[in-house]
Amino acid sequence: xxxxxxxxxxxxxxxxxxxxxxxxxxxxxxxxxxxxxxxxxxxxxxxxxxxxxxxxxxxxxxxxxxxxxxxxxxxxxxxxxxxxxxxxxxxxxxxxxxxxxxxxxxxxxxxxxxxxxxxxxxxxxxxxxxxxxxxxxxxxxxxxxxxxxxxxxxxxxxxxxxxxxxxxxxxxxxxxxxxxxxxxxxxxxxxxxxxxxxxxxxxxxxxxxxxxxxxxxxxxxxxxxxxxxxxxxxxxxxxxxxxxxxxxxxxxxxxxxxxxxxxxxxxxxxxxxxxxxxxxxxxxxxxxxxxxxxxxxxxxxxxxxxxxxxxxxxxxxxxxxxxxxxxxxx
Amino acid sequence: xxxxxxxxxxxxxxxxxxxxxxxxxxxxxxxxxxxxxxxxxxxxxxxxxxxxxxxxxxxxxxxxxxxxxxxxxxxxxxxxxxxxxxxxxxxxxxxxxxxxxxxxxxxxxxxxxxxxxxxxxxxxxxxxxxxxxxxxxxxxxxxxxxxxxxxxxxxxxxxxxxxxxxxxxxxxxxxxxxxxxxxxxxxxxxxxxxxxxxxxxxxxxxxxxxxxxxxxxxxxx
Numbered sequence: 001x002x003x004x005x006x007x008x009x010x011x012x013x014x015x016x017x018x019x020x021x022x023x024x025x026x027x028x029x030x031x032x033x034x035x036x037x038x039x040x041x042x043x044x045x046x047x048x049x050x051x052x053x054x055x056x057x058x059x060x061x062x063x064x065x066x067x068x069x070x071x072x073x074x075x076x077x078x079x080x081x082x083x084x085x086x087x088x089x090x091x092x093x094x095x096x097x098x099x100x101x102x103x104x105x106x107x108x109x110x111x112x113x114x115x116x117x118x119x120x121x122x123x124x125x126x127x128x129x130x131x132x133x134x135x136x137x138x139x140x141x142x143x144x145x146x147x148x149x150x151x152x153x154x155x156x157x158x159x160x161x162x163x164x165x166x167x168x169x170x171x172x173x174x175x176x177x178x179x180x181x182x183x184x185x186x187x188x189x190x191x192x193x194x195x196x197x198x199x200x201x202x203x204x205x206x207x208x209x210x211x212x213x214x215x216x217x218x219x220x221x222x223x224x225x226x227x228x229x230x231x232x233x234x235x236x237x238x239x240x241x242x243x244x245x246x247x248x249x250x251x252x253x254x255x256x257x258x259x260x261x262x263x264x265x266x267x268x269x270x271x272x273x274x275x276x277x278x279x280x281x282x283x284x285x286x287x288x289x290x291x292x293x294x295x296x297x298x299x300x301x302x303x304x305x306x307x308x309x310x311x312x313x314x315x316x317x318x319x320x321x322x323x324x325x326x327x328x329x330x
Numbered sequence: 331x332x333x334x335x336x337x338x339x340x341x342x343x344x345x346x347x348x349x350x351x352x353x354x355x356x357x358x359x360x361x362x363x364x365x366x367x368x369x370x371x372x373x374x375x376x377x378x379x380x381x382x383x384x385x386x387x388x389x390x391x392x393x394x395x396x397x398x399x400x401x402x403x404x405x406x407x408x409x410x411x412x413x414x415x416x417x418x419x420x421x422x423x424x425x426x427x428x429x430x431x432x433x434x435x436x437x438x439x440x441x442x443x444x445x446x447x448x449x450x451x452x453x454x455x456x457x458x459x460x461x462x463x464x465x466x467x468x469x470x471x472x473x474x475x476x477x478x479x480x481x482x483x484x485x486x487x488x489x490x491x492x493x494x495x496x497x498x499x500x501x502x503x504x505x506x507x508x509x510x511x512x513x514x515x516x517x518x519x520x521x522x523x524x525x526x527x528x529x530x531x532x533x534x535x536x537x538x539x540x541x542x543x544x545x546x547x548x549x550x551x
Contacts, residue, residue: 008378053373053415053416075415075416076375076378076379076382076415076416077375078373078374078375079373079375079379079414079415079416080415080416080417080419081415082411082412082413082414082415082419083411083412083420084412106417106516107417107459107514107515107516108415108416108417108418108419108420111417111419111420111421111458111459112415112416112419112420114420115411115420137519138519145514145515145518145519148519196373196374196375198365198374198375198378199365199369199374203369203373203374204369204370216516216519218373218516219373219374220371220372220373220516220517220519220520223519223520223521223523
């Protein structure tokens with residue numbers, strides 16, 4: 001497996017140096033591994049901090065900027081960041097209005113953010129936390145750690161970010177973030193396994209001619225394997241999974257997300273199929289975003305995330321945003 | 331060594347530093363195997379994460395050696411929380427920090443005192459992760475190890491024999507994770523498909539207990 005890296009041990013630090021070089025509008029602390037919006041903290045504004053394992057770029061560093069995150073903490077590849085990073089981020093972006101931690105539901109992320117919240121509060125920073133758990137492929141029961149957080153993270157960060165930019169208070173920003181999570185659902189499909197730098201090759205065996213339904217974003221295999229399907233057939237399965245779970249009755253935000261190894265030509269074709277299935281179900285799509293936003297290194301495949309919006313959520317979605325990976329209205 | 335407690339070998343800061351040295355060496359050597367175990371059911375990073383944490387902790391403890399056994403474990407636990415990430419960082423960090431705190435600031439402790447502290451540490455992990463034996467996690471190695479340690483010490487075994495029994499029980503616990511369906515951590519997302527794989531977290535826990543047995547053997551009377 002050929003990779004454009006120096007050595008596996010420095011991939012995260014090397015990428016951070018690149019982000020710093022490409023984005024002078026961000027402050028990148030390579031040593032402590034925190035990406036901060038320049039000029040933070042902003043007077044009176046709630047700070048938004050997110051983070052998680054690296055390998056999902058542009059999540060989360062690519063979403064730092066006006067109208068979205070104030071800081072992001074990248075961990076090692078597919079490994080949650082450590083509390084020290086989150087405490088540093090919270091201290092850097094807190095104006096006194098408090099900080100919202102946006103956490104994806106993985107044991108490691110939850111434990112580290114919990115520890116960080118306690119430490120930051122000891123230092124006088126008021127912390128609220130929203131847990132993103134939108135992946136319908138994982139059955140929520142007493143026997144699992146709950147649903148994974150995947151594509152809805154982007155909706156939560158964008159919409160809560162817009163509310164914070166407008167000057168909403170911490171409990172209101174947190175409330176909006178939780179509301180977005182409650183009305184969002186995701187389902188992912190992998191056509192190939194993921195290759196991590198540390199392992200130097202595929203982390204699981206996915207033969208040619210087969211695909212995994214219900215994959216996560218960490219190279220963990222899905223729950224079911226089937227013979228390869230067409231784009232239209234995959235859209236039928238993915239849309240059925242998210243719609244049957246959410247049962248929406250209002251306009252949707254749609255994210256057709258690439259996992260990192262699928263070309264846009266294929267993603268747009270898949271988007272057409274997803275629109276076809278939603279139209280068959282008479283579900284209006286208010287906005288569609290297509291691209292690689294919540295990736296899994298080089299994994300081929302895609303995920304579908306829907307978010308049922310009311311007027312307020314749609315207005316906040318449309319509000320100006322200026323980050324490396326998401327930019328409009330500015 | 332310091333004055334011997336009534337029930338056998340004194341466990342002092344030097345003992346736990348030797349243990350940490352051994353543990354870091356073993357985790358370093360076995361890191362690829364741990365990552366390989368984590369590939370089919372997790373996210374293929376357990377070995378790399380543990381290796382990063384233990385090598386950093388060994389360096390930190392060498393540079394500023396704590397003078398009590400509890401101090402060594404608390405320093406190690408803090409380093410793991412600050413460097414490992416994932417679930418292993420907080421879980422192993424809590425295990426070692428809470429075990430160390432339970433030892434207090436005694437300059438030397440008995441095997442029975444270490445056993446009691448270890449049980450407190452294991453229970454802190456169970457509480458933090460919300461796990462129990464049978465969930466296919468590190469607890470499947472740790473609980474049997476503490477139970478075996480208790481039985482051996484109650485039966486009048488030496489420190490070396492007791493830690494040897496703990497290591498054997500931990501290994502047995504690791505083997506027992508193979509047929510289990512994961513109920514905690516990332517492997518739980520796979521449901522039935524996690525069956526048939528050895529748990530990487532239980533494996534690393536058993537490596538740490540085995541390092542303890544090896545250290546006790548080297549130091550034992």
